[in-house]
Amino acid sequence: MxxxxxxxxxxxxxxxxxxxxxxxxxxxxxxxxxxxxxxxxxxxxxxxxxxxxxxxxxxxxxxxxxxxxxxxxxxxxxxxxxxxxxxxxxxxxxxxxxxxxxxxxxxxxxxxxxxxxxxxxxxxxxxxxxxxxxxxxxxxxxxxxxxxxxxxxxxxxxxxxxxxxxxxxxxxxxxxxxxxxxxxxxxxxxxxxxxxxxxxxRNSSVAITAAIRAVNANFEDGVNGFEVEISEFGNCFGTEDFKEGTTAFLEKRKANFPGA
CATH class of the missing domain: 3.90.226.10 (2-enoyl-CoA Hydratase; Chain A, domain 1)
Known part of the structure; x- marks a missing residue:
């Protein structure tokens, strides 16, 4: 560019x-x-x-x-x-x-x-x-x-x-x-x-994006940040990054996050 x-x-x-x-x-x-x-x-x-x-x-x-x-x-x-x-x-x-x-x-x-x-x-x-x-x-x-x-x-x-x-x-x-x-x-x-x-x-880009949205929500008028956190937390369970992260932890290895 x-x-x-x-x-x-x-x-x-x-x-x-x-x-x-x-x-x-x-x-x-x-x-x-x-x-x-x-x-x-x-x-x-x-x-x-x-x-x-x-x-x-x-x-x-x-x-x-x-x-x-x-x-x-x-x-x-x-x-x-x-x-x-x-x-x-x-x-x-x-x-x-x-x-x-x-x-x-x-x-x-x-x-x-x-x-x-x-x-x-x-x-x-x-x-x-x-x-x-x-x-x-x-x-x-x-x-x-x-x-x-x-x-x-x-x-x-x-x-x-x-x-x-x-x-x-x-x-x-x-x-x-x-x-x-x-x-x-x-x-x-x-x-x-x-x-x-x-x-x-090194961490999950998908989870980081969710964290950014949840943190920012606390500073938005009329938005309940706790509710956004609950929603983003739940959504993480449907990601490939969550599967990889938890599997890697249980297998005692470093995670290789796909970013999805």
Whole structure:
């Protein structure tokens, strides 16, 4: 796949999506969001892809925010459409992928960059990473899910503080708040992502997809997450992966999941 603003690779089931606008600190513009949507959609449809890692090019930034020049003169209607389209095309889309997505946060993850990281299934960070939602300093609020996902991850009080102060936190602070799972040096970031991906790929992709749906259900309005879990749990019993997993356990061998 060839794109204007991102790079995509697939190495033995691990796909890496690199946002590649280093001169703009990998800021998200319309074209980049479109590229990301197209790439994620293609990777989701590729049965050889078991895990996706998202990162930024260079050492300074994962994504330093949205490209403000694109919407500085927008009207109320334009602004609403921008948020709705972005959430549908990328942020909600990533969150609900059946393929696990890991954000490898290298450097600044601000505004839309942090919102993209939070849409991923979990996050790891380099020790030089800085994270925040500075939108109120521009007279606007986060529009790509930031006001919803940040409280889910760090709690309402801390989220309110971060959003209202427009401040940045370090990688270690982000780990303490539960925003990221691991902090390592920049050199160790992608090897850690690969290590975690390798652990994921040993397990049943069918069960992992079911787990993603069940976990996400708890955060959907009007949906009973426990009921979704019961349904997904039951469905697992009808899969080839369940047969292989339980048989391998009883035979005291490693499972070779067919992914069906």
């Amino acid at each position: 060839n794109f204007e603003n991102i790079l995509v690779s697939n190495n033995n089931g691990l796909a890496t999506v690199t946002i590649n606008r280093p001169s703009k600190l990998n800021a998200l513009n319309k074209a980049t969001i479109h590229d990301l949507h197209t790439a994620f959609e293609a990777l989701e449809d590729d049965e050889t892809v078991k895990v996706i890692v998202v990162t930024g090019s260079g050492e300074k930034a994962f994504v330093a925010g949205a490209d403000i020049s694109e919407f500085a003169n927008f009207s109320v209607e334009d602004g609403g459409k921008l948020a709705a389209l972005g959430q549908d095309m990328l942020f909600d889309f990533v969150e609900n992928l059946s393929t696990p997505v890991i954000a490898a946060v290298n450097g600044f993850a601000l505004g839309g960059g942090l919102e993209l990281a939070m849409a991923c299934h979990f996050r790891i960070a380099s020790d030089n990473a800085k994270m925040g939602l500075p939108e109120v300093s521009l007279g606007v609020i986060p529009g790509y899910g930031g006001t919803q996902r940040l409280p889910q991850l760090v709690g309402k009080g801390k989220a309110m503080e971060l959003i209202m102060t427009a401040g940045m936190i370090s990688a270690e602070e982000a780990k303490a708040y539960g925003l990221v799972n691991h902090v390592v040096s920049l050199e160790e970031l992608m090897p850690l992502a690969e290590k975690l991906a390798s652990k994921i790929m």
